[in-house]
Amino acid sequence: MIEPLREKVEKLNEEMNREYYLHFSGQKETLELSKIMEKYRDLFSKEMVEKIKESNIPEKERFLAFSLRGYLEDAVKEDVDQLQTELAGRKVKVNGEEVSFYYARVLMVNEPEREKRRKIYLRRLEVVEETNGKRKEMWRKEYERVKELGYKNYTELCQATYPVKYKDFLEKCEKFLENTETLFFDRFENLLRRESRVRLGEAEPHDGAFALKLREFDELFPREKLIPTVEKFLLSLGIDLKSQHNVHIDLEVRERKHPRAFCAPVKIPDKIYLNHLPAGGMEDFATTLHELGHVEHFAWTERELAPEYKVLGLDGVSEVYAFLFQYLLEDEEFLKEFLGFPDGVAKRFADLYKLVHLYLVRRYCGKFRYEMELHTEMDLENGGKIYARSLRKATGLLYPEAGYLDDLDGFFYSADYLLSWFAEAQLRETLREKFGRKWWCEEAGEFLKELWGMGRKYTIGEVLELAGWKEVDISVLEKELGC
Structure with a gap:
């Protein structure tokens, strides 16, 4: 059973990631993941789920998590293709011109005039509202399959193969929100x-996005310096990006290109x-460094590893390395050495970027709290109220109820992200202790190559053990961010 399963899992990963990359990079008009999933449908069948549950195969939980996820996603595969293809082709009016739904977000976060920015925000929100019916129906289908498999709710299904207890981890996240509340709201206000000319309590998500771009530093992050900076940093680690023929960096501007940066490990x-x-600006450097962490992780994964250690397992493990690279931007020494920042400017930017960091962690704490309530009750009718309340409490921004399904990743990806944020701070401290x-x-x-070489074999907790820690410790990140 195990060898055919391994072979199919690896082939599926390759085909899915290739399709994902081509569509979301704007090179392919339609998304056709459903055709690929149909080809490998036996991997996601209810029979396969039961077969894995009853088996004694190595790494049983990895394969079970994969099959459970696939069984739920199989119910909505055509819907996902249709929705994403529709969004890629949707247009919104910006300053009298029609632009793509995705590119409108780029224009929105760069628009300094609040009324103009808000108009773009509301037009994008209209598209989100129009597609919420389709999203709601998709989640209903997934919830039905949860029940078919005998689980009480979506949370219980996800918890069945997750190494950390969601309830206990949510308590840690609530503690983080409590410990950072005063610092965050004072600085964010x-x-x-200063940046958006609006008070906390009146500010909407677009105001926050504009302020957190830290535009006053844009000239210190010129686009032409992006790749040279990345190359120089990697060389300091003994990695020559120009010689990495397995790595492909796509920064081309295409109309249909999705604004969310991503790494597609097509063949690891x-x-x-x-x-x-x-x-433009700091955000280009932050997102590129983040995705570069994923890229190097997968690029250095040992080819001989079993497929379950290369393509299965927690996504959060790779996020630890992505955050490690991204948050070099809050290191004054890095800013001075690689970007030529003067001393005072480096300190000021690093302090502000820590606020960006804190905002994001708090936002995801709010998302995780919302997802726990939504997926435990499986109440799609009241999800908007839960979402808006939870996000507003965590960030102070007036999040709209309409965004509750658009801003929802499956299988508690918010928990993966949060575990990774906390673990990254601990890994960073280990690196400083070991190497200065x-x-x-x-x-x-x-x-790092030794850790990367193991692919997804280890959980976040096991990676931390290899780095000298006993468990995830939120106080390390709190201290790093100035609490």
Whole structure:
């Protein structure tokens, strides 16, 4: 049973990631994941779920998690293709011109005039509202399959193969929100007033997005310096990006290109894509560094590893490495060495970028709280109220109820992200202890390559053990962010 299963899982991953990359990079008009899933449908059948449950195969939980997820996604595969194809082709009016739904977000976050920015925001929100009926029906189908499999609710199904207890972890996240509340709201209020000319309590998500771009520093992040900076940093770790023929970086601007940056590990470790739609300024560097962490993780994964260690397992493990690279931007020494920031400017930017970091972690704490309530009750009719209340409490921004399904990733990806944020701070501290304050050096590169080489074999907790920690400790990140 195990060998045919391994072979099919690896082939499916390759075909799905290739299709995902081509569509969301704007090179393919339609998304046709459903055709690929249909080809491998035996992997996601109810019979396969039961077969894995009753088996004694190695890494049984990895295969079970994969099959459970596939069984739910199989119910909505055509709907996903239709929705994403529709969104890629939708247009909204911006300043009298029609632009794509995706590119409108780039224009929105760069628009300094609040009324103009808000108009773009509302027009995008109209599209979200129009498609909510389709999204709601998709979630109903998934919830029905949860019941078919004998689980009480969606939360119970996901918990069955997750290594951390959601309820206990949510308590840690609530504690993080409590411990960082005063610092966050004081600093975020000041930033909103200065950048977006609006008070906390009146500010909407577009106001927050504009303020958190830190546009005053844009000239210090010129687009032409992006790839040279990345290359120089990787060389400090002993990695020559120009010689990595298995790595492909796509920064081309295409009308249908999705604004959300991503890494597509089409064939691990031989064909890894980084896709990003440049929006200008600091954000380009942050998102590229983040996705580069994923890219290097998959590019250095040992080819001989069993497929379950290359393509199955928690996505959060790779997020630890992505955050490690991204949050170099809150390191004054990195800013001075690789971007030429003067001392005072480096300190000011690093402090502000820590606020961006804190906002995002708090936002995801709010998302996780919302998802726990939504997926435990499976109450789609009241989901909007739960979403708006939870996100507003965590960030202070007036999140709209209409966004509750558009801003919802499956299988508690918010928990993966949060675990990764906390674990990254601990890994960073280990690197500093081992290799010094400016930890980026060839020895650190070798240390990271050893971790990367194991692909997704280890859980986040096991990665932390290898780095010298006993468990996830939220206080390390709190301290790093100034609490």
